[in-house]
Amino acid sequence: MKSLFKPWLMAVLCINVLSIFAVPSAQAHGEKALEPFIRMRTIQWYDVQWSTQKFNVNDEVSVSGKFHVAEDWPISVPKPEASFLNISTPGPVLIRTERYLNGKPWTNSVSLEPGGDYEFKVVMKGRLPGHYHIHPFFNLKDAGQVMGPGVWLDIGGDPADFSNTIQTINGEMIDMESFGFANGVFWHLFWGLLAAAWLLWWVRRPLFISRYRMLDAGLEHELITDQDKTIAKAVLVGVPVLVLALNAVTANQYPDAIPLQAGLDRILPLPAQVNAGLVNVDTLKAEYNVAQRAMLLQFSIDNRSQGAVRIGQFSTSNVHFMNADLASVNSKPGKDDVSNNGLSLSDNTPIAPGEQRTVTVEVRDAAWESEKLDGLIKDADSRLGGLLFLYDDVMGKRYISSISAAVIPKFN
Amino acid sequence: MSAQIPISTFKPYRGEKARLARAYDYLILVLALFLFIGSFHLHFALTVGDWDFWVDWKDRQWWPLVTPLIGITFPAAVQAVLWDKFRLPLGATLCVAALLLGTWVTRVFAYHYWNFFPINMVLPATMVPGALVLDTLLMLTNSLTITSIFGGGAFALLFYPTNWPIFGMFHQAVDYHNSQLSVADVFGFQYIRTGMPEYLRIIERGTLRTYGQYATPLSAFCSALLCSLMYPLWWKIGKLFADTRYLKRI
Numbered sequence: 001m002k003s004l005f006k007p008w009l010m011a012v013l014c015i016n017v018l019s020i021f022a023v024p025s026a027q028a029h030g031e032k033a034l035e036p037f038i039r040m041r042t043i044q045w046y047d048v049q050w051s052t053q054k055f056n057v058n059d060e061v062s063v064s065g066k067f068h069v070a071e072d073w074p075i076s077v078p079k080p081e082a083s084f085l086n087i088s089t090p091g092p093v094l095i096r097t098e099r100y101l102n103g104k105p106w107t108n109s110v111s112l113e114p115g116g117d118y119e120f121k122v123v124m125k126g127r128l129p130g131h132y133h134i135h136p137f138f139n140l141k142d143a144g145q146v147m148g149p150g151v152w153l154d155i156g157g158d159p160a161d162f163s164n165t166i167q168t169i170n171g172e173m174i175d176m177e178s179f180g181f182a183n184g185v186f187w188h189l190f191w192g193l194l195a196a197a198w199l200l201w202w203v204r205r206p207l208f209i210s211r212y213r214m215l216d217a218g219l220e221h222e223l224i225t226d227q228d229k230t231i232a233k234a235v236l237v238g239v240p241v242l243v244l245a246l247n248a249v250t251a252n253q254y255p256d257a258i259p260l261q262a263g264l265d266r267i268l269p270l271p272a273q274v275n276a277g278l279v280n281v282d283t284l285k286a287e288y289n290v291a292q293r294a295m296l297l298q299f300s301i302d303n304r305s306q307g308a309v310r311i312g313q314f315s316t317s318n319v320h321f322m323n324a325d326l327a328s329v330n331s332k333p334g335k336d337d338v339s340n341n342g343l344s345l346s347d348n349t350p351i352a353p354g355e356q357r358t359v360t361v362e363v364r365d366a367a368w369e370s371e372k373l374d375g376l377i378k379d380a381d382s383r384l385g386g387l388l389f390l391y392d393d394v395m396g397k398r399y400i401s402s403i404s405a406a407v408i409p410k411f412n
Numbered sequence: 413m414s415a416q417i418p419i420s421t422f423k424p425y426r427g428e429k430a431r432l433a434r435a436y437d438y439l440i441l442v443l444a445l446f447l448f449i450g451s452f453h454l455h456f457a458l459t460v461g462d463w464d465f466w467v468d469w470k471d472r473q474w475w476p477l478v479t480p481l482i483g484i485t486f487p488a489a490v491q492a493v494l495w496d497k498f499r500l501p502l503g504a505t506l507c508v509a510a511l512l513l514g515t516w517v518t519r520v521f522a523y524h525y526w527n528f529f530p531i532n533m534v535l536p537a538t539m540v541p542g543a544l545v546l547d548t549l550l551m552l553t554n555s556l557t558i559t560s561i562f563g564g565g566a567f568a569l570l571f572y573p574t575n576w577p578i579f580g581m582f583h584q585a586v587d588y589h590n591s592q593l594s595v596a597d598v599f600g601f602q603y604i605r606t607g608m609p610e611y612l613r614i615i616e617r618g619t620l621r622t623y624g625q626y627a628t629p630l631s632a633f634c635s636a637l638l639c640s641l642m643y644p645l646w647w648k649i650g651k652l653f654a655d656t657r658y659l660k661r662i
């Protein structure tokens with residue numbers, strides 16, 4: 001005993017010491033784990049906003065925004081023929097009450113068109129209090145999850161206050177939190193008691209060794225009595241009859257029951273918002289300097305609009321690189337997915353209407369590494385994608401181009 | 413084979429021997445219960461999986477086809493042992509009851525308390541009536557062939573009507589933002605599942621089409637045919653693992 005005491009004491013002490021160090025819980029959704037070329041060249045999110053980030057149980061919160069489905073969709077990723085706009089949550093701490101795509105309500109999956117522009121809105125309701133990291137994201141069939149920008153939500157209040165009622169077509173109001181529960185428990189208990197009775201009928205008498213010996217001795221007829229047979233016959237006839245009768249009663253109770261719905265919603269894209277034709281951007285070259293964590297992009301910009309435009313922002317995979325010269329308009333201090341000085345141009349003067357200019361843009365920030373976007377150069381498909389935002393300050397207009405190009409790495 | 417004991421010389425256990433044999437019974441029963449709760453539940457979760465987990469997966473085509481087909485496996489194997497070696501006609505009921513115990517524990521603790529889903533969204537299905545029919549038919553006929561054909565068939569055919577009293581109410585129609593959904597579909601839409609987009613549901617898919625809009629009977633009879641083949645297959649597997657060599661030394 002004494003020899004065991006010491007190791008036990010040491011083990012208990014070690015556990016106590018280790019318990020001093022707090023174990024951080026995982027608070028992300030693997031958004032950086034997906035290959036960069038998929039994050040950059042599938043769903044290109046922008047203008048995503050939450051109505052509020054602090055609310056109570058039963059309060060509504062909505063997230064709205066826009067996304068462009070990249071024209072340069074990767075060959076290795078199946079086309080988005082069935083896509084589902086989802087919300088990453090740690091379980092249903094919120095419920096989703098409404099969802100709109102291009103202003104139309106939708107509940108099933110939808111087929112998205114590469115090159116298409118969409119705006120979305122998801123309305124939710126607080127269910128469980130807590131501090132949660134939440135993203136809108138797309139489940140793409142056979143491709144995986146493409147995350148939108150994440151935020152922290154604080155839900156306050158008492159979970160017991162949560163209520164969620166809906167109305168059936170027949171006018172019945174039902175509480176989704178408890179609907180069908182008591183009925184389900186009743187039928188499980190009902191059949192469970194019958195099963196228990198059958199099991200106890202046999203378990204009450206000697207079982208394994210005794211029965212094995214008797215069977216071995218040829219006393220099989222004594223193991224199954226006439227009474228057993230009578231009960232078995234009653235069960236064999238009675239149970240199916242009871243099942244069919246109960247089924248008929250239920251069928252009469254719900255004569256208008258419908259099958260589960262599995263249609264694909266059909267929603268067309270909006271008129272072009274990105275690559276709309278007034279300001280054309282052609283990517284001539286993309287070069288990534290590994291040591292400097294800088295992407296050098298060369299664009300040929302053809303301004304066919306009525307006003308002069310300037311490059312203000314480059315966004316890819318929810319990271320926004322801003323042109324510091326336009327910071328008064330675009331700067332978003334304090335946001336870790338925004339690089340306020342990340343964009344510098346070879347020629348920052350406005351591009352006049354009708355002018356065609358070749359511009360070299362340096363996108364330099366540690367975010368290429370911290371967001372694991374530099375992994376692009378090690379991917380089988382090392383093409384870059386993203387949205388280039390050009391601004392006409394005078395007319396107050398914004399032009400967006402979805403760009404893509406093969407990336408050449410520079411290692412020195 | 414051990415030498416058969418002549419009937420005239422067979423002496424039932426009495427006194428201490430009988431008490432020990434009974435203690436052994438209880439020991440095996442408790443172990444068997446936990447074994448079947450764990451193994452059958454794991455087998456079921458990995459194969460039937462989402463069809464049994466979620467109310468909005470329980471469709472009229474795949475659910476009544478897949479669930480009995482997988483559900484008959486362990487009952488057949490355990491019946492092979494308990495009936496063949498001990499003439500105990502309770503293998504199917506024991507397995508299904510153990511499965512339900514494990515399933516309820518998981519639904520309450522893992523799905524409800526750990527992952528916050530309302531329990532009514534994850535109510536399990538029951539196969540108890542099918543199991544009772546399987547046990548009684550085997551006992552009364554003592555025939556693998558008859559139990560396979562009629563018992564396997566009944567196990568599949570009884571599944572959907574057994575569960576309709578539990579799940580029928582979830583198939584009431586709802587006008588949900590200009591879409592017709594069932595109450596079950598509304599659960600799937602409202603209660604967010606990050607890893608379970610709508611399109612992943614394997615419901616009403618494939619070439620198993622309706623005939624005159626009667627989908628369930630087609631699926632149920634298809635399942636009955638497959639169950640009558642699955643039953644003897646798993647009976648043989650049960651026989652393969654049935655080992656009473658230690659009993660022979662007693």
